[in-house]
Amino acid sequence: xxxxxxxxxxxxxxxxxxxxxxxxxxxxxxxxxxxxxxxxxxxxxxxxxxxxxxxxxxxxxxxxxxxxxxxxxxxxxxxxxxxxxxxxxxxxxxxxxxxxxxxxxxxxxxx
Amino acid sequence: xxxxxxxxxxxxxxxxxxxxxxxxxxxxxxxxxxxxxxxxxxxxxxxxxxxxxxxxxxxxxxxxxxxxxxxxxxxxxxxxxxxxxxxxxxxxxxxxxxxxxxxxxxxxxxx
DNA sequence: TTTATTTATCGTAATATTGCGATGAATAAA
DNA sequence: TTTATTCATCGCAATATTACGATAAATAAA
Numbered sequence: 197x198x199x200x201x202x203x204x205x206x207x208x209x210x211x212x213x214x215x216x217x218x219x220x221x222x223x224x225x226x227x228x229x230x231x232x233x234x235x236x237x238x239x240x241x242x243x244x245x246x247x248x249x250x251x252x253x254x255x256x257x258x259x260x261x262x263x264x265x266x267x268x269x270x271x272x273x274x275x276x277x278x279x280x281x282x283x284x285x286x287x288x289x290x291x292x293x294x295x296x297x298x299x300x301x302x303x304x305x306x307x
Numbered sequence: 308x309x310x311x312x313x314x315x316x317x318x319x320x321x322x323x324x325x326x327x328x329x330x331x332x333x334x335x336x337x338x339x340x341x342x343x344x345x346x347x348x349x350x351x352x353x354x355x356x357x358x359x360x361x362x363x364x365x366x367x368x369x370x371x372x373x374x375x376x377x378x379x380x381x382x383x384x385x386x387x388x389x390x391x392x393x394x395x396x397x398x399x400x401x402x403x404x405x406x407x408x409x410x411x412x413x414x415x416x417x418x
Numbered sequence: 419t420t421t422a423t424t425t426a427t428c429g430t431a432a433t434a435t436t437g438c439g440a441t442g443a444a445t446a447a448a
Numbered sequence: 449t450t451t452a453t454t455c456a457t458c459g460c461a462a463t464a465t466t467a468c469g470a471t472a473a474a475t476a477a478a
Contacts, residue, residue: 198467199433205359206334210341217331223317226324226406233409240455248316250438255456274445274454282410289407295337296400298344299393309437310463351425361468366426385424385475
């Protein structure tokens with residue numbers, strides 16, 4: 197019964213932040229996103245070489261990023277061209293900026 | 308043998324981003340951080356009432372945030388006053404801002 | 419000292435995540 | 449059509465995370 201997150205107890209925003217943070221919560225996915233930004237076009241094979249993990253593992257990480265909408269993939273022959281979804285990234289950035297910038301609203305310290 | 312993250316394959320920065328993202332990857336911890344910013348001083352009991360989870364669960368989430376350095380706790384009698392570590396928060400914000408702002412460096416799109 | 423209050427830790431149960439070999443599906447090339 | 453290439457999916461094994469009851473530890477109050 198446990199190991200399950202009680203998401204119904206939290207706000208939409210809190211769950212959204214947590215879900216996107218999950219996408220960032222693995223170095224392979226961080227590396228994939230950084231590589232996609234760097235190359236500005238990419239196929240899965242490149243990523244398998246770039247990152248030292250097996251092809252099914254990379255494919256799984258790509259699927260998670262795709263499910264969240266952070267990346268999109270276009271089939272090009274036998275390979276798939278993955279890239280950042282700029283619109284989703286922009287709104288994600290905004291969401292996290294607001295969350296991270298909470299300290300600018302706070303004045304004092306207690307301890 | 309598996310379920311273990313191969314962190315040795317990634318850069319210090321990639322692992323740091325992933326580890327801090329893990330702290331944000333649960334709505335309860337997002338809620339705790341937001342509450343600490345809002346109140347600007349807090350004890351665990353308040354959080355148990357604020358968030359609808361059992362006291363040991365909240366205590367566990369607080370421990371994770373504390374281990375990462377995002378919050379610190381001062382003992383005050385029988386209760387503990389938890390608050391944001393402003394310095395750690397500032398550097399975390401910087402780290403994520405840089406990561407999230409990668410799109411501003413990119414010009415075109417492929418797909 | 420005894421009792422109450424508050425938080426931490428232990429132990430356990432259940433789900434989630436990570437990783438990869440084997441295999442399947444889809445397209446391109448021969 | 450056969451073969452090669454590339455990526456997705458399945459199935460499994462192992463670790464990680466989440467949640468909480470029970471209990472311990474620490475301090476305050478009586």
